[in-house]
Amino acid sequence: MRSRRGPPRARRPCHTSTSHPPCRPSSALAARAVGRASHPPHLRGWHLGTPNRVIQWRVNIVILVQVQRHENQVEAGKGLEMRKLVLSGFLASEEIYINQLEALLLPMKPLKATATTSQPVLTIQQIETIFYKIQDIYEIHKEFYDNLCPKVQQWDSQVTMGHLFQKLASQLGVYKAFVDNYKVALETAEKCSQSNNQFQKISEELKVKGPKDSKDSHTSVTMEALLYKPIDRVTRSTLVLHDLLKHTPVDHPDYPLLQDALRISQNFLSSINEDIDPRRTAVTTPKGETRQLVKDGFLVEMSESSRKLRHVFLFTDVLLCAKLKKTSAGKHQQYDCKWYIPLADLVFPSPEESEASPQVHPFPDHELEDMKVKISALKSEIQKEKANKGQSRAIERLKKKMFENEFLLLLNSPTIPFRIHNRNGKSYLFLLSSDYERSEWREAIQKLQKKDLQAFVLSSVELQVLTGSCFKLRTVHNIPVTSNKDDDESPGLYGFLHVIVHSAKGFKQSANLYCTLEVDSFGYFVSKAKTRVFRDTTEPKWDEEFEIELEGSQSLRILCYEKCYDKTKVNKDNNEIVDKIMGKGQIQLDPQTVESKNWHTDVIEMNGIKVEFSMKFTSRDMSLKRTPSKKQTGVFGVKISVVTKRERSKVPYIVRQCIEEVEKRGIEEVGIYRISGVATDIQALKAVFDANNKDILLMLSDMDINAIAGTLKLYFRELPEPLLTDRLYPAFMEGIALSDPAAKENCMMHLLRSLPDPNLITFLFLLEHLKRVAEKEPINKMSLHNLATVFGPTLLRPSEVESKAHLTSAADIWSHDVMAQVQVLLYYLQHPPISFAELKRNTLYFSTDV
Numbered sequence: 001m002r003s004r005r006g007p008p009r010a011r012r013p014c015h016t017s018t019s020h021p022p023c024r025p026s027s028a029l030a031a032r033a034v035g036r037a038s039h040p041p042h043l044r045g046w047h048l049g050t051p052n053r054v055i056q057w058r059v060n061i062v063i064l065v066q067v068q069r070h071e072n073q074v075e076a077g078k079g080l081e082m083r084k085l086v087l088s089g090f091l092a093s094e095e096i097y098i099n100q101l102e103a104l105l106l107p108m109k110p111l112k113a114t115a116t117t118s119q120p121v122l123t124i125q126q127i128e129t130i131f132y133k134i135q136d137i138y139e140i141h142k143e144f145y146d147n148l149c150p151k152v153q154q155w156d157s158q159v160t161m162g163h164l165f166q167k168l169a170s171q172l173g174v175y176k177a178f179v180d181n182y183k184v185a186l187e188t189a190e191k192c193s194q195s196n197n198q199f200q201k202i203s204e205e206l207k208v209k210g211p212k213d214s215k216d217s218h219t220s221v222t223m224e225a226l227l228y229k230p231i232d233r234v235t236r237s238t239l240v241l242h243d244l245l246k247h248t249p250v251d252h253p254d255y256p257l258l259q260d261a262l263r264i265s266q267n268f269l270s271s272i273n274e275d276i277d278p279r280r281t282a283v284t285t286p287k288g289e290t291r292q293l294v295k296d297g298f299l300v301e302m303s304e305s306s307r308k309l310r311h312v313f314l315f316t317d318v319l320l321c322a323k324l325k326k327t328s329a330g331k332h333q334q335y336d337c338k339w340y341i342p343l344a345d346l347v348f349p350s351p352e353e354s355e356a357s358p359q360v361h362p363f364p365d366h367e368l369e370d371m372k373v374k375i376s377a378l379k380s381e382i383q384k385e386k387a388n389k390g391q392s393r394a395i396e397r398l399k400k401k402m403f404e405n406e407f408l409l410l411l412n413s414p415t416i417p418f419r420i421h422n423r424n425g426k427s428y429l430f431l432l433s434s435d436y437e438r439s440e441w442r443e444a445i446q447k448l449q450k451k452d453l454q455a456f457v458l459s460s461v462e463l464q465v466l467t468g469s470c471f472k473l474r475t476v477h478n479i480p481v482t483s484n485k486d487d488d489e490s491p492g493l494y495g496f497l498h499v500i501v502h503s504a505k506g507f508k509q510s511a512n513l514y515c516t517l518e519v520d521s522f523g524y525f526v527s528k529a530k531t532r533v534f535r536d537t538t539e540p541k542w543d544e545e546f547e548i549e550l551e552g553s554q555s556l557r558i559l560c561y562e563k564c565y566d567k568t569k570v571n572k573d574n575n576e577i578v579d580k581i582m583g584k585g586q587i588q589l590d591p592q593t594v595e596s597k598n599w600h601t602d603v604i605e606m607n608g609i610k611v612e613f614s615m616k617f618t619s620r621d622m623s624l625k626r627t628p629s630k631k632q633t634g635v636f637g638v639k640i641s642v643v644t645k646r647e648r649s650k651v652p653y654i655v656r657q658c659i660e661e662v663e664k665r666g667i668e669e670v671g672i673y674r675i676s677g678v679a680t681d682i683q684a685l686k687a688v689f690d691a692n693n694k695d696i697l698l699m700l701s702d703m704d705i706n707a708i709a710g711t712l713k714l715y716f717r718e719l720p721e722p723l724l725t726d727r728l729y730p731a732f733m734e735g736i737a738l739s740d741p742a743a744k745e746n747c748m749m750h751l752l753r754s755l756p757d758p759n760l761i762t763f764l765f766l767l768e769h770l771k772r773v774a775e776k777e778p779i780n781k782m783s784l785h786n787l788a789t790v791f792g793p794t795l796l797r798p799s800e801v802e803s804k805a806h807l808t809s810a811a812d813i814w815s816h817d818v819m820a821q822v823q824v825l826l827y828y829l830q831h832p833p834i835s836f837a838e839l840k841r842n843t844l845y846f847s848t849d850v
Contacts, residue, residue: 082247087152087161090240094145095211097233101138103208104226105131111202121198129188130227133178137230140171162257165241169264176268178230189223190459224461238265291466292316293473295444297437298480300414302429303338307411309479310338312430313470314444317453318342319420321428322470337467341422344453348442349421363412366785371409372522372551373819378402406481410523418442424455434518434525436557439581480523492520492552493589495619498679500545500599501531504560506609507538512563513582515542515611519589521551529676532704533563545679547710550589550617558604558611559584583609589617634690636718644758651758651765654689657700658712659769666705667772668779673790677710685711716794723759724824726799736824748827753839763795764836767828774829784829785822792821 108131115124122130144164151161193200203223210217241262248255295314300307301321313320322335382398385391414431418438421427432438458466501515517529528548534540561579583606594600594617601614635643635654643652666672681704688696689711700708716723724732728751735747752760770791774784828834 083244084152084155086240086243086247087148091145091148091152092211093236094141094148097229098138098141098145099209099211100221100226100229101134101141103206103221104134104223104229105138106206107202108134111199121196121202122192126188126192129181130185130192130223132181132185133174134230136174137178140168140174144168160253162254162261165244165261166257166264168237169261169268172234172264172268175230175234182227182231185227186224186459186461189227222460224459225464228461228465234265234269238262238269241265291318293469293475294448295441296470296474297476298410299418299441300411300431301338302431307431309407309411310430311335311470311474311476312441313474314441314448315466316448316451317344317456318458318466319346319445320466320470322467333471335467335470337463339428340458340463340466341420341425341428342453342455343445343449344455345423346445346449347421347423348445349419349427362415365781365783368409368413369785369789369822371405373822375402375405375409375522377819378405403481406523407479410479410481413522413524420445434557435516435527435581436518436525436559436584436586439559439584492554493550493591493594493617493619494552495550495617497548497550497553497556497589497594498545498616498618499529499548499556500614500679501542501558502601502612502614503539503541503543504609504611505539507582510536510538511582512536512565513540514561514563516559516561517546517548518557518559519548519550519553520555521553525555525557532678543680545683546676547679548676554589555586556589556615557584557586558606558613560606560609560611583607583611585611633692636686636690636715637720639720640723640762641756641758644762650761652715652762654715655712655762655765657696658708658715659766661700661708662705662712663769663772666709667776669705670779670781672705672773672780672782673709673713674782674786675706677704677707679710681707682710682714686714689715713790713794716791721799722797723763723795725755725759728754729796729798732796732824733820736820736827744827748824749834749839752828752834760839761836764834766791766795768833770829785826788822788826788829789818792823792825793818796821796824 108127111122111127112124114120115122115127144167147164148161151159189203193203205220206223206226207218208221208226210219241258245255245258245262248258293313293315297312299310299312301310302308308323310321310323313322318340320340321338323338325334325336378398378401382395382402385395385398414433416432416435416438418430418432418441419427420430497519499517501517504513504515507513512533512535514533515531516527518525518527520526529546531542531544534542559581560583562582564579585604585606587602587604594615599614599616601612604611604613635652640652644650647653649656662672685699685703685707688699693699722729731747731751731754735744735751738744738747752763755763770787771784773780773782774787777783
C-alpha cells in the first residue's frame with residue numbers, strides 16, 4: 001500500500017514570529033543551562049519550527065540543569081570526602097602526639113615530689129627548665145582533640161571545625177616560649193643524665209602509650225626525642241591547614257576561618273627564624289647562627305674494605321655522611337647518619353702525612369665495559385618497547401635491570417682517592433671518578449674553614465634533628481644514573497668531540513702547566529685527554545687537538561694543573577705524584593652549538609685564569625661514513641690491497657712502523673691506545689706517511705707515543721671500508737651470537753679465511769701485537785677487553801647502507817653495534833695463535849658457506 005504522504009515540506013527558515021518562538025533560547029533559564037556548553041551536541045542544528053519541538057527543547061534544558069547540579073554536588077561531595085580523610089589522618093597523629101606529651105609529663109610529678117626531700121633527683125629549677133610549657137601544650141591539644149574527635153566520627157557535609165583550628169593557631173604563643181627554651185632544656189637534661197644515674201634511666205626509657213587500635217600497648221622513647229616533638233608538630237599543623245584549604249569549597253563557612261589559622265601559623269613560623277623547621281635547617285650552630293646546607297652529593301666510601309654509596313652533606317660547620325634507609329612502600333624515606341666531622345676538626349692529610357692505607361683494588365676494566373654494554377642494550381630494549389607501545393610492566397622491569405647495572409657501574413668505577421681526617425679520631429676515604437669533583441669538595445670545605453669555627457659534639461637529639469633535615473634539604477635527589485632521568489630529558493651526545501686547547505692567561509708566576517679534559521658518560525665524569533706540559537711560563541700555548549668519544553655526554557670540563565716533579569709528594573692511596581690544580585671550569589655541550597660543521601671557539605674563566613679552546617662535534621652516524629682519498633698515491637683512505645700492492649708488502653708500511661715504535665718504547669705506557677694523542681701531531685704524521693717522506697723514521701722516534709698510537713687507529717678508521725669488510729659484517733654479527741662453542745669456532749675461523757689476503761694478514765699482524773700489549777697489563781692498564789673496546793668499532797663497522805636500514809638513533813648505534821664489535825675482536829684476541837698458512841690449508845677448520 002503506497003503512502004499518501006507527499007514529498008517532504010521544505011524546512012522553514014529560522015525567524016521570529018508570534019505563532020512560533022525564536023529558534024535560539026532567550027530565557028534566563030536557558031542561558032544559565034548552556035553556560036558551560038552553549039551548544040550541546042544534541043541541540044546543534046535544530047530549527048525549532050513546531051510547538052512539540054519547543055517543548056522537547058525546554059525539557060532538554062531542564063535535564064541539563066539537573067545534570068549540572070548533580071555534577072556540582074558530586075564534585076563538592078568528593079572535596080568534602082577528601083576533607084574528612086585529611087582530618088581523620090590528622091586526628092590519628094594528634095592522638096599519638098598527646099600520648100607522647102603524656103609520657104613526657106609522667107615523670108614530672110614524682111621528680112617534683114623528690115625535689116623537696118633530702119635526696120632530690122633534680123632541683124625544682126632543673127625540672128621547670130626541662131619540662132617548661134609541656135603541661136600547657138598538653139592541655140591545649142587535649143582540648144582541641146576532644147572537640148574535633150566527635151565531629152570527625154559523626155561526619156556530615158555540614159560539619160564545621162574551622163573555629164577549632166583558628167583557636168589552636170591563636171595559642172601558638174605557648175610554643176614560642178617553648179622554642180626559646182628548647183636548647184636550654186636539652187642541655188639541662190643532658191647534664192642531669194650525666195650527673196645522675198637515676199635520671200639517666202628515667203630519661204632513656206619513657207613509655208609512650210600506643211594508639212587505641214594499635215597492637216603495641218607501649219613503646220620506649222628517650223626524653224630528648226620527646227622534647228623535639230612539639231617543634232615538629234608546629235610545621236605538621238601548618239601543612240594540614242594547606243591540605244584542608246585545598247579540599248574545602250570557597251563558599252564553605254570553614255574556609256575564611258582556616259585561611260586565618262594558616263596566616264597566623266605562617267607568621268608564627270617566620271617569627272621564630274625558621275630554626276624549628278627541619279625541612280629548611282637543623283637548629284643552630286654552636287655560635288647560635290643558622291646552620292645551612294652548602295653542598296651535597298653521592299660519593300663512594302671505602303668502608304671495611306668494601307665500596308659503599310653514601311650521600312654526603314656539607315653544612316656551614318659540619319660534614320655529615322649518611323645512607324638512605326630502606327623503607328617499605330608508602331613510608332617517608334629517612335637517612336641514617338654513618339658519621340660526622342665538625343669542620344673545625346676536619347683536616348686534609350698531605351701526601352707525606354697520610355697514613356698508608358690498604359690497597360684499593362680497581363674493578364676489572366672488562367667487567368666495567370660489560371656493564372656499559374648491558375646498559376646500552378637495555379636502553380635499546382626500552383626504546384623498542386616504547387616504540388611498539390609495549391606493556392608498562394615490561395618497561396618497568398627493563399628499567400629496574402638498567403638501574404641495577406648503572407648502580408653497580410657508579411659504585412665500582414671511581415678510583416681517585418679523597419681522604420679526610422678527624423683530628424680527634426679516624427680517617428675516611430672516598431673514591432671519586434673525577435679530579436674536578438675532588439677539587440670542588442675540597443674547595444667548598446676549605447672556604448667554610450676560613451670562618452671562625454668552633455669544635456663541638458652533637459647530642460643524640462641534635463644529630464637526629466640534623467639527619468632528619470637532610471631528606472628535605474638535599475639538592476641532589478636521585479643517584480646520578482640515566483635510568484633516573486625523565487623521558488623528556490636530553491639523552492646527551494653520541495659521537496666524537498674534537499677539542500683544540502689553544503692557550504691560557506692569567507697566571508701570576510711562571511710554572512710548568514698542562515690541561516686535562518673530562519666528559520660525563522653513564523652518569524659520571526672520566527678524564528679523556530691531557531696536553532703536554534708547557535714548562536716555566538705564565539702564558540702557555542699548547543694548540544693541541546684531541547678527539548674524544550662521547551657516549552651520552554652533556555658536559556665538558558677543563559682542568560689546569562701545575563706539574564709537580566717532587567717525588568716526595570706521593571699520594572699513598574695510589575702512589576701517584578700530586579699535581580696542583582690551578583683552575584677548573586665546565587661548559588654544557590649544547591647540541592645546537594656543537595653540531596654545526598664549523599669550529600666553535602670559546603673561553604673558560606677559572607680563578608682569574610682564562611683558557612681558550614675550540615671544539616666541533618661529529619655525530620656517530622656521520623663518523624660511519626668513510627671518505628676515500630682523492631689522491632691514490634697516499635695511504636690514508638686508500639684500499640689496503642692497493643697500498644700493499646704498491647709497496648710490494650704483505651702488511652702496509654704505516655702499520656708495521658707504528659706497531660714497531662709502540663713495541664719499542666710505548667708498550668708500558670699507561671693507557672696506550674686509550675689515551676688520545678695530540679691531534680696536530682697525528683695530522684703531521686698522517687701527512688708524512690701520505691707523502692712517503694724520507695724522514696718518517698726520524699720523526700717517529702721524536703714523536704709522542706700516544707700520537708703514534710693515534711695515527712695507527714686513524715689509518716684503520718679512514719680505510720674506505722673496515723679491515724674486516726662491509727660484505728662480511730652481517731656474518732660476523734651472526735657468528736659471534738652463536739651459543740655452541742664448536743659452531744662458533746668453525747664460523748669465526750671460516751670468516752677470517754673469507755677475508756682478502758691483505759686484510760687477513762694485516763689483521764693477524766695487529767692481533768699478535770695487541771696480545772703483546774695486553775701482556776703488560778699490570779703496567780699499562782690495558783687488558784684484552786680494553787684493547788677490544790678501542791679497536792673493535794674501528795676494524796668492524798656496519799656499512800652506511802646497513803646502518804641506515806637498521807638503526808634509527810645514535811644511542812641505538814652504540815648499543816647494537818659496539819657490543820658485538822667488541823665481542824668479535826675479543827674472541828680473536830682470546831683465541832690461541834692463528835696461523836695464516838693453517839687457515840688457508842683448511843687443516844684445522846672445516847668449511848661452510850657464509
